[in-house]
Amino acid sequence: MAKKPVDGVVPGGPIFECVTTAERLGELESAWDALHARSPGAHLFQSYPWVSSWIRHRPEGRPLVLTARRDDRLTAALALCAHDVGPVAFGIRTLRVATDYSDFCDALSDPDYPEDLPAAWANFLGHAPWNVIDLHYVRPGSALASLCDQVPHAWRIHRAQQDVAPYLDLSIDWRETVGKGHRSDWLRRRRRLEERGGLALTRAQTPAEIDALLEEFARFHIERWRAKGETSAYSFQETREFLRDVCHGLQRRGQLRLYRLAAGGDTVSIGIYTLFGSRLMPYSYVFAPEYARFSPIHLLILSVVEEIQGQGLAEEHDFGRGDEEYKLSWTQKVRPLERIVIARRSLRGRLAWWWAVEAKPALWRHPRLHVAVREMRTRLRRYRRG
Numbered sequence: 360m361a362k363k364p365v366d367g368v369v370p371g372g373p374i375f376e377c378v379t380t381a382e383r384l385g386e387l388e389s390a391w392d393a394l395h396a397r398s399p400g401a402h403l404f405q406s407y408p409w410v411s412s413w414i415r416h417r418p419e420g421r422p423l424v425l426t427a428r429r430d431d432r433l434t435a436a437l438a439l440c441a442h443d444v445g446p447v448a449f450g451i452r453t454l455r456v457a458t459d460y461s462d463f464c465d466a467l468s469d470p471d472y473p474e475d476l477p478a479a480w481a482n483f484l485g486h487a488p489w490n491v492i493d494l495h496y497v498r499p500g501s502a503l504a505s506l507c508d509q510v511p512h513a514w515r516i517h518r519a520q521q522d523v524a525p526y527l528d529l530s531i532d533w534r535e536t537v538g539k540g541h542r543s544d545w546l547r548r549r550r551r552l553e554e555r556g557g558l559a560l561t562r563a564q565t566p567a568e569i570d571a572l573l574e575e576f577a578r579f580h581i582e583r584w585r586a587k588g589e590t591s592a593y594s595f596q597e598t599r600e601f602l603r604d605v606c607h608g609l610q611r612r613g614q615l616r617l618y619r620l621a622a623g624g625d626t627v628s629i630g631i632y633t634l635f636g637s638r639l640m641p642y643s644y645v646f647a648p649e650y651a652r653f654s655p656i657h658l659l660i661l662s663v664v665e666e667i668q669g670q671g672l673a674e675e676h677d678f679g680r681g682d683e684e685y686k687l688s689w690t691q692k693v694r695p696l697e698r699i700v701i702a703r704r705s706l707r708g709r710l711a712w713w714w715a716v717e718a719k720p721a722l723w724r725h726p727r728l729h730v731a732v733r734e735m736r737t738r739l740r741r742y743r744r745g
Contacts, residue, residue: 371435373475375482381415385423390433392612394467400501403640404461407732408608410438413457422457425483429639435476437466437503443490452712453490456503460592462524462640462679463696464495466502480506486512492701493601496522496680499697507699514701515708520696527676527690533664541688545661548653556623560662563617566655569606570592572617573599576629579645586648602631609633625697628655630663639663639673654683656685677742 378384384391393408394399403409408666414422420442427435438457444450456464468476497504510516527536534542552558563572577593584591592598609615616632616639632639641663644657660676680696686723702712 373429373472375477376422376426376428377483378426379422381411384411387426387433390428390469391430391436392403394433394436394469396532397469397471397658398467398502399470400465400498401467402463402465402638403614404610405436405438405465405467405643406609406612406614406635408605408612408614410457410463412601412604412608413438415604417596418457420455423454427472427479427480428470428499432469433467433555434469434472435467435479437476437481442592451491451707451714452489453711453715454492456494460494463501464497464503464682466506470500476502477506477509480509484510490703490705490707491715492573493531494699494701495716497697497699498524499695504697507701510701512555514703515712517700517702517712518697519697522680522696523682523693524680524696525678525682525686525690525693527664527678528674528692529664529668529676533661533668533689537689541657545654547658549658549661551628552622552650552653552658555558558627558658558662559621560620560659560666562618563619564610566607566610569610569615569617570603572619572629573603573606575626576631576643576645577602579626580643582648583645584618595651602644605735607629616663618659620655620662622650627652627653628659630656630659632663634673638677639667639675640679641679642679657688660689 378387387703388411391410395401395406398405414424418440420440423441425432425435425437425440440455440457442453442455444453449461451744466476472556476546494503497507499642507516507518509583518730525532563569577591577599580593581591606615608616610617614633614635616634618632620627620629626647627650628644631642636728641660644656644659646659664676667676678689678691678694682693700712700715702715
């Protein structure tokens, strides 16, 4: 079994620790929350509710959460996951940022101690027995991206744009940024629904309300994917438990906004949103199939944007990664996201490099094949769990 990076102390500097269990991470909860609040650009996917729920429910590999601290103050953190393919003596060892369902992958860094994150990274690379590090959805200029500029000669690096992240400026009335055709269409569809018995946007806030709405969310998601001949991730109990834990953790911090748009008492659509500082981001949407002709996701976004702008709660609606048409109908502003692959200059490193840099992107360029492979893996996962 591969050894983990060496924990230790830099004289006069930070204490490095590689956290591998949910129990130990739980001991750092308050310090993690404080670091997340201080770290520039921190997002949902680096928050304690997300990382702690991920480490309990999601990893199919071995969690390795790199941290640096000074006394009780956490100064750097990066959640990673190790994957071993093949026998230990001859297999390929891959390290990934804890992505799973994450839109953005990044590290946390205390602006008062900016040197601690690079030091933790260097400590890790100096003891890491991994052949390749595969980092997805990295924002240029982020803390994680800056680490990749400090890779020693023993490693080779590949960087390429992987996706984009659209965003809407909420300091401007949405009617001024959305095209006239879309604007007129959505307002007309909203009037048609209002004529059917009223249209209401509500937010789940109590534990019971959150649980009930998440159950409805999972049911719509499963039905939607089944209609496409695919298996929803929420068909698995651990995925539903993961989402539930994330939402309850965010709600305790006042960062969850779980919305339901209803017409005449019937659910039209559901959106899981988070609010961090001045940035609002939807994690996922679902809708009732009988309301599909009313553009239910657009109507939900419209209602949420109007509420947030009316209350002055956020300056930006971050749509997350992906250039889907429904996002780009709201905005043409996008930020690039990179994929960064780092591999050792060794035989196994070259094999891992070929698979990550050449083979995988070739598969992604064929959407139907990619979907088929994903579905095969999902059904195999279901089979293994009985």
